[in-house]
Structures are given as structure tokens and as C-alpha cells.
Amino acid sequence: MTIFALSSGQGRAGVSVIRVSGPETKRAIVSLTNAGNIPIPRRAALRWFYDPGKNEKLDQGLLIWFPGPDSFTGEDVAEFHIHGGHAVVTGFLDALSRLPNLRSAEPGEFSRRAFDNGKMDLTSIEGLADLINSETESQRRQALRQMDGKLAAIYEGWRQEIITAMAYLEADIDFSEEEIPEDVTGRVRPIIKKLYDEIEAHLEDSNRGERLRDGLQVVILGSPNTGKSTLLNYLSKREAAIVSDIAGTTRDLLEVHLDISGFPVTVIDTAGLRISDDAIEREGIRRAEGRAESADLKIVLIDRSVNGLKERYMMKHIDKNTMVLWNKCDLVVGDIDIDAGSNSLGEWNISVKTHEGIDVFMEAFRDEVKKRMELTAAPSLTRSRHRENLQSCIGHLERFLSLGHLELELLSEDLRMAARDLGKITGFVDVEDILEKIFKEFCVGK
Numbered sequence: 179m180t181i182f183a184l185s186s187g188q189g190r191a192g193v194s195v196i197r198v199s200g201p202e203t204k205r206a207i208v209s210l211t212n213a214g215n216i217p218i219p220r221r222a223a224l225r226w227f228y229d230p231g232k233n234e235k236l237d238q239g240l241l242i243w244f245p246g247p248d249s250f251t252g253e254d255v256a257e258f259h260i261h262g263g264h265a266v267v268t269g270f271l272d273a274l275s276r277l278p279n280l281r282s283a284e285p286g287e288f289s290r291r292a293f294d295n296g297k298m299d300l301t302s303i304e305g306l307a308d309l310i311n312s313e314t315e316s317q318r319r320q321a322l323r324q325m326d327g328k329l330a331a332i333y334e335g336w337r338q339e340i341i342t343a344m345a346y347l348e349a350d351i352d353f354s355e356e357e358i359p360e361d362v363t364g365r366v367r368p369i370i371k372k373l374y375d376e377i378e379a380h381l382e383d384s385n386r387g388e389r390l391r392d393g394l395q396v397v398i399l400g401s402p403n404t405g406k407s408t409l410l411n412y413l414s415k416r417e418a419a420i421v422s423d424i425a426g427t428t429r430d431l432l433e434v435h436l437d438i439s440g441f442p443v444t445v446i447d448t449a450g451l452r453i454s455d456d457a458i459e460r461e462g463i464r465r466a467e468g469r470a471e472s473a474d475l476k477i478v479l480i481d482r483s484v485n486g487l488k489e490r491y492m493m494k495h496i497d498k499n500t501m502v503l504w505n506k507c508d509l510v511v512g513d514i515d516i517d518a519g520s521n522s523l524g525e526w527n528i529s530v531k532t533h534e535g536i537d538v539f540m541e542a543f544r545d546e547v548k549k550r551m552e553l554t555a556a557p558s559l560t561r562s563r564h565r566e567n568l569q570s571c572i573g574h575l576e577r578f579l580s581l582g583h584l585e586l587e588l589l590s591e592d593l594r595m596a597a598r599d600l601g602k603i604t605g606f607v608d609v610e611d612i613l614e615k616i617f618k619e620f621c622v623g624k
Contacts, residue, residue: 180202181200181283183282183287189262195258197256198256199291200279210230216243217243220244222241225239237266240259252297289303293605300605302327316551320553337601339373340593378572383558387557389551394443397466401480406450410432412533438543443547477500480505481506501546502525505530567600
């Protein structure tokens with residue numbers, strides 16, 4: 179079946195792109211152009227387009243012909259670049275729908291055909307989805323690197339090394355009476371140990387790739403009226419949160435998505451932490467503390483203008499992922515001998531109201547974001563399914579290394595399962611159960 183869809187964005191635009199893919203593509207071109215000639219492949223041609231049922235002009239635009247297998251999907255593909263008015267696009271899609279053996283594409287169906295025809299592996303397709311959804315420069319760079327196949331190359335390289343090791347074992351099993359080198363497991367063991375170390379190092383990336391894809395989660399904590407909402411407004415450069423002198427104004431989580439030096443960051447304002455008899459406020463405090471436990475980074479605000487002992491209960495929330503801000507330093511005369519201890523990323527004296535000291539903190543904050551999310555030389559894994567399969571793979575390799583005295587058949591089975599786990603990531607083996615989930619993330623037309 180041949181499919182078609184609007185591949186550019188919905189809504190009025192200067193140009194819209196409609197894509198067609200499948201065996202009836204050439205016939206669709208002839209029907210819509212009232213011409214027997216097909217354009218030169220991969221070269222834009224100016225054409226009038228007609229409604230084949232009414233023989234009326236639909237529009238004038240560009241036509242590009244991509245004969246398979248040298249196309250995105252691996253099939254015959256055509257792109258119609260037409261004017262982006264609603265009536266033009268609707269009329270064009272209606273005309274296509276009336277042609278025999280053509281139907282509207284499902285979400286992700288073009289990419290699914292590219293996968294089925296061997297044009298892309300699953301990690302490249304996931305990279306394409308991330309590229310479409312990228313909002314920051316760093317997300318774009320990571321998505322492009324994955325779409326280019328750099329992540330797949332790592333996993334496929336590991337899989338081939340395991341397959342080579344399996345060949346040694348299985349040769350000894352199948353041809354035990356032939357001239358096979360002695361101590362096969364001794365030859366294979368260093369290969370597997372090297373792979374084990376490489377995969378383990380790849381997994382110990384502090385979830386950098388997933389953070390970059392989903393955004394660094396930063397939670398602002400503090401007691402009521404310490405300046406949390408004012409800080410959120412400063413970071414977002416707008417009045418995202420209500421600021422009031424009345425304690426307990428913020429009762430639920432308030433999220434703002436920011437671009438910090440090209441990195442995606444979600445900053446969450448929370449309810450002020452205190453003992454309260456108000457059931458709604460208590461629920462807000464419970465949510466604040468729960469979100470803080472799972473946060474990638476915490477910013478704890480402490481009111482410097484009050485007695486430090488009053489703020490001591492905030493210390494339980496300070497750890498190695500916490501930046502401590504002593505706020506309202508503009509109200510303090512002289513020095514106050516208070517500190518948050520050494521179990522934090524650092525302390526800064528600031529005033530979110532007058533902006534005193536805020537520039538110094540912001541520089542440190544940007545550095546901390548960059549340190550946690552900056553791209554490494556080697557591609558990072560970006561999805562939980564990658565991590566789960568790698569953890570399963572390394573489990574089989576660990577079993578092989580720890581049980582080297584077992585029968586060769588059992589050792590070979592451990593390696594086969596490890597190779598299978600790696601193949602699941604790229605889509606080389608047994609992935610039908612995850613395909614629907616992956617392609618549902620795409621918009622129609624991609």
C-alpha cells in the first residue's frame with residue numbers, strides 16, 4: 179500500500195510539504211501533474227498540480243522524485259512542495275485519498291518503513307524523533323549524533339565481538355576432534371573481560387544522555403518567604419510564580435522549562451517547608467520533599483536575615499547535589515557566622531530582590547548544569563530501554579566470567595543472550611514488542 183501525509187507543520191504557512199511513499203508513487207505523480215514524464219530524480223521540478231477527479235488546478239509548486247531504494251523509506255518517494263494555505267493542503271490531500279491504493283499514513287509510518295527496509299536502525303530512528311522534539315542546541319547535537327548511527331556503531335561493534343567469541347566456543351563444540359586451539363575459554367575470556375569493562379563504563383555515565391534528552395530537574399527548596407518564587411521568576415525572566423509576603427502562597431509544584439546555556443533545564447518551585455495544620459499545605463510540602471528526593475540538582479534558599487538556628491531544619495535537605503543560597507543579604511548588617519557545612523556544592527550570599535551576588539551564583543549554576551549535561555566524546559545512551567538491555571547484557575557477561583568452568587554449551591548460551599540484548603537495542607533481533615511504542619512517538623508524516 180502507498181501512503182501519504184503532510185510532512186510539514188499544521189497551520190497556515192508559506193510552503194507545505196506532502197510526502198508520498200510506496201509502489202503507486204509514480205502513478206500518483208502522473209495523475210496529479212497530467213503529464214507522462216517523471217522529473218529527474220532528486221531534482222526539484224516546477225509543476226502544475228491537478229485534481230485528477232475534476233481535472234481542476236490545485237496549485238503550482240515543486241515536485242521532487244526519489245526512486246527507491248535511494249530514498250528515506252527505501253521505497254519510491256515523492257515530495258510535493260505546495261503553498262501552505264489550509265484550502266490548498268486540504269484539497270491536495272483529498273485528491274490523493276481518491277487515488278487507488280493510496281491511504282493516509284499512520285504516525286511514524288514513514289520511519290517504520292525506513293527501518294523495515296534497512297535504511298535506519300532503531301537508535302537512529304530514536305535520534306530522529308529526538309531531533310524533531312529538540313528545543314535546545316545541546317539536544318539537537320545529541321540527537322544528530324545518534325541519528326548519524328554513532329551509538330549504533332558502538333553497540334554493533336560490541337555485538338560482533340561477542341559473536342566472534344561465540345565462534346571460538348562453538349567451533350570447539352562442533353569440531354572437538356579437529357585441530358582447534360587448546361584452552362578456548364582462556365582465549366575468549368580476555369575478549370569478554372574487555373567488553374564487560376567497556377559496557378560497565380558506558381553505563382556509569384550519571385544518566386547524562388537521558389538528562390540531556392529529558393532536561394535536568396532542578397528543585398528549589400526553602401521555608402516560606404525565603405524568596406523561592408522570586409528566584410524562579412528571575413531564572414525564567416517572567417512572572418511565572420506569584421510573589422507575596424503571605425506565608426504559604428505556593429502550595430503545589432510549579433514547573434518552568436528553561437534553556438540554560440543551550441541545555442534543557444526544568445526548574446520546580448515548591449511549597450515552603452514548615453510545620454502546618456493546613457491539610458492542603460501539608461500535601462504541598464509532601465510533594466515538595468518527594469520531588470526533591472528525585473531531583474538532579476537542588477537549590478536550597480535560607481533567609482539570612484533571621485536567626486540561623488530557626489533555619490537549621492533545612493540542613494537535612496542539603497547534600498552533594500545541593501547549592502545553598504543565603505538570601506536577603508541586603509537586610510543583614512555585618513557578618514553572621516552561619517554555614518551549611520561542607521556537604522554541599524557550595525554556598526552563595528545573594529539577594530534575589532536587589533540582585534546582589536546573583537551574577538556570581540548564576541555563573542556557578544550554569545557551570546554546574548554544563549558539567550552534568552555536556553556531551554562527552556563518546557555518545558551517551560539516551561533511553562531507559564538502552565540501559566535495561568545493556569544491564570541484562572552485562573549480567574550475562576558477568577556470569578560467563580564468573581563461571582568459566584562450566585560446559586562450553588552453557589558458556590556459549592550466556593554469550594548468545596548477551597549478543598541478543600545488544601541486538602535488541604539497534605533492532606537487529608526480536609524487537610516486535612517495542613516497535614509500536616517507538617513509532618507512536620512520531621508525528622504523522624514522519
